[in-house]
Amino acid sequence: MDFEPLGLAADLVILTVRDGRLQVLLIRRGIAPYQGRWALPGGFVRPDEDLETTARRELAEETGLSSERIHLEQVATYGAPDRDPRGRVVSVAYLALVPDLPAPVAGSDAASAHWVEVAEVDAGRLAFDHHRILADGVERARAKLEYSPLATAFCPPEFTISELRGVYEAVWGTPLDPRNFHRKVTKTADFVVPAGGTTTRDGGRPAQLFHRGTATTLHPPMTRA
Amino acid sequence: MDFEPLGLAADLVILTVRDGRLQVLLIRRGIAPYQGRWALPGGFVRPDEDLETTARRELAEETGLSSERIHLEQVATYGAPDRDPRGRVVSVAYLALVPDLPAPVAGSDAASAHWVEVAEVDAGRLAFDHHRILADGVERARAKLEYSPLATAFCPPEFTISELRGVYEAVWGTPLDPRNFHRKVTKTADFVVPAGGTTTRDGGRPAQLFHRGTATTLHPPMTRA
């Protein structure tokens, strides 16, 4: 079969919660097109490489996180004929949720990679159609917090209920009642399970530590205000 | 830029509800690979053609439905290196929901197109990775019925509450209480609006006709048993 010339890329919306805010990893483009503009990390799919493999490779290159335990899911594919001035490039977008990294961003492209608060990314500043991809990725994350235990993907292996609440508040941009949240989370079957210890890292009375449970869907779902 | 040889296709999961059952449009492949096997309709993306344009073109070719009002949404992209024996072909899958067609399937490829009950499609019978694509498409439809007014996409412009309930029952495979369903649907803001008339096409007491409302998300959502 003969194929039209076509490039296939995987781009990543890598989200984390730092300082109580939802942040996305952006890179400053060093080369044309869109030189000097912010862009989502990504790269071309290699021959014989699966799409998710490409995404995980790029994730590791940009963050140093190579664990299979990092949450990564496909969001959508963007293929408008004119979305890349270099020619026809179709991009498969992935959403990655990572905990607040103890180590700073590391890896080969690290020099140009920065965490940027999602609320402060402005529409015209991103290369290609990356603003649209970012918006779709963020919306996916917001929606999935409701009915999946995905919020735990932003947390370290052991976390407190209030840290988990901080994730919801940052992603949704809404304050939640600590008391109702606590009750809801601990009563939702298999959402979180007690890890045994306590911590005072959040100040005040020691909080119980939890780790994520086995649930894949939350019954009942968490509700946005 | 030079690109690796690569094909880009759009494949369609076209669902409808006929005779109270969820059905999918499949075609019998006339040529290799997988000659004689059932497959999802689809085709290659043309140069300068947007992905959704390809999907709508294929939809029109297979069903004769060219209206922009047909619900069509992207589901996921499949790109395992060995998924097509002809070479590297990446497929963007779309989900289309169509009403029970008054006219039989028509169009250029119609000769080989048939409605098949989803519950009776068996895993090994489909070409390529189409069983996986079908499963993902059906799961998407099932999930979206809960929190979106998507069920109306299976209905004609004017429908009764019990016809809408029939859609839910067919897609979810669960019987629903007609009385609670009626109350729930009519009380959910902007889900359906009265069209004015009534019909006795379902037998019994005349039922009010409705058409779809302006809601894009259902508050509260419909709940699966």
Add this chain to the structure above:
DNA sequence: AAAATAGTGTCTATCAGACAATATTTT
């Protein structure tokens, strides 16, 4: 009249949201 479907009303257990009260830490 009998059967079929449409639609309304009622009851109960559960849940979301508001918020009081108590517990245990650091400053």
Add this chain to the structure above:
DNA sequence: AAAATATTGTCTGATAGACACTATTTT
């Protein structure tokens, strides 16, 4: 002691699900 956070409990209004009952058609 004061401030901060954690956790439990209580109250109220809304809702889901079960199901009795009434309404309007066809057979």
